[in-house]
Amino acid sequence: MRYLLSCLTVLLFISCNSKQEEKYAVSGTAPGVLNGIRAYYNVMDERGQLTAIDTSIIMDEKFVFDIKENLESPELRVLKIDGIDSNLLFITSPEGVEISVDKDSIANSTVKGGPINDAMTEYQTEKTNFQAFVKDLSSKRNQAMQDQDRDAFNQYNADYQKGLNNYKQILEKLQRKNEINLVGTMTLGELINMKVYDEKIAREQYNKLEKNVQNLPMSQQIDAYLKRIESVAVGQKAPLFEGHNPDGEVIKLEEIMGKVTLIDFWASWCKPCRAENPNVVAAYEKYHDKGFNILSVSLDQKTGRESWIKAIEDDKMTWNHISRLQYFGPLAKLYNVNAIPATFLLDENGVIIDKNLRGQALHNRLEDLLGEGQSQGAM
Template identity: 35%
Template sequence: MKKGLLLPALLLPAFVHAQDAYTIKGKIGTHSEPVKAYLMYVADGKRVTDSAALNNGEFTFSGTVKSPASATIALSYGPGTPRPIAQKSSVSVYLEKGEILVQSKDSMHNATVKGGPNNADNAELNTLLKDVNARNGALMAKYYGASPDMQKDSTFMAGLMAESKQIEDDREALLKQFLAKHTKSFVALDVVKQLAGSTPDYATVYPQFTKLSSEVQNSEAGKQYNDYLNKIKAVSIGATAPEFVQNDPEGKPVSLASFRGKYVLIDFWASWCGPCRAENPNVVKAYNNYKDKNFTILGVSLDQSNAKEKWLKAISDDNLTWTHVSDLAFWDNAVAKQYAIRSIPQNFLIDPQGKIIAKNLRGEELDKKLSELIH
């Protein structure tokens, strides 16, 4: 064997694990300590946070990434900062090879980001969405500026909802327009995520994902999102609900399989979740209407390890008289991860054979669906 042929093999690991070095140079007004800049992003599935004190508005971050990654830089002005200021103190950037400049005469909210093709693409996307974002801001101001009586007026609210729907439709059209032109951009992966929303439909989202270049799909972030989409596929309507076992409040294991032969609503919620608690009366109504007709509910709580009493109190206060389970692991709840849960409330309606036949039924939709199935 010729020794020269060994060289590519020996060098291969270096290419496989290559890292792109980045440097962020910031200049935001003339702020100095105690004002700090915080850089936040995800690497290897874990959240990473770095910080730097400002000196006459200047700060620097440096590091490496396996592939371009979306990040947020936020300013912390210290305790007592008015909420409106704190909410407008961040900017999105893409960590990529080379020097990245983040600059503004006053606030992070007004900062420009330059450096690298992905930050250029992100600036283009922000410009594209500027109008719909302004319309949405005006709509929110209209709602919060209305009197309590106006906020309860059905005609007023119907008008706002119609306007909101039009804004979202226009936003979706713009995102698809951007995606069609930037399939090689890592920004496009985040556009796919925006189009997907918090409760993605695999049949809709996966075709959008496949439009991305192989480089983006095979990046760390791309592979992670593809894994997530595969989990979504496993819990899509028509799929057999993945089996699981988790303990009830007394520590006794409860299996999904033990409910086979009944219609089962797997309800993901938590005592700390306001929208979940607001939806509970509708779930209680459905349970009481159909509990004697081959229907039951299995509640899966995303409460935390130090909040068992709050979980039990919420069950009692909201009259949730069905079976409940939890590992009290918050967002790391094993069943929630298995079912690709990233927002709550969410639910899955399972038929007597264990097949998922509906998802995320809210309000009267749940009662209506059950009335179609159970007589």
């Protein structure tokens, strides 16, 4: 999910209702910045790389970009000034954009350019304030750890959770207030990343975006992410995949299915996974003869091949195992797995019927499916 959020930050675009091409002008003031310093008007690619498409030399604390872009809709641009570490995001506007740069804290700069820039400024201000809050709190946490002050550390946790919850509420209000435009998309991505919105609410909010906003690369990344989640939701057919077992043989999910099947994403280095393995072993031993199969998918890397094989033996996991030895690679992405352990329980038809069952919950579910009178016979 971090990758997603970073991509969303990179691909901030905005669309307006007008279908006519507009010419967008940008100018500003930079109090305290010396004559001759250069300001750069940048576009940003999907990797976050900046490309200057216009340059202005600051004179008398003022700058004007001569470029007049012909755009069908407003888009994100980035202001960079020599000698100032951070950059400033702004959105082109048919009304023109005027920027007043705060050279000591560019985050405190003001951008005037229509309601969308006002909304974006509000969002960026709240985000900056939260980041400053976390930074200040982190220094207190580090001091508490250094002093081995448990009370202070517990207070840090309480303060952080309170601040985080407050920020989530602010984000949600901003998202609802801007649910058809770019700021709605920006905040939607962050709310998904912070798990405030589940896939159902996220999809509902995404569908409220104006169609031209949905067509933007940033929005399309959210859509693609939601589609990956939706493809492995309860009620969906499990996506098929294959991989090599420790002996180098190809094992296919479709060959394992036909019984109640648990797909178990884990790794030898994952302590919670290893702690859960005895419970999974017990479930397998109890229900395998009644029609329960397991396919474990290891997220070990190439350097961890021997550790993977040893963990299988040590934990007495006698079912099918595969790995591509690619960490959170294609198989994890196929099932939208970004943390382990992660499990998907399939019925006899390969339909996902439950997710992330652990401990007694796994046994209870299997008892419902395969208990007395439900036996299907072993595979």
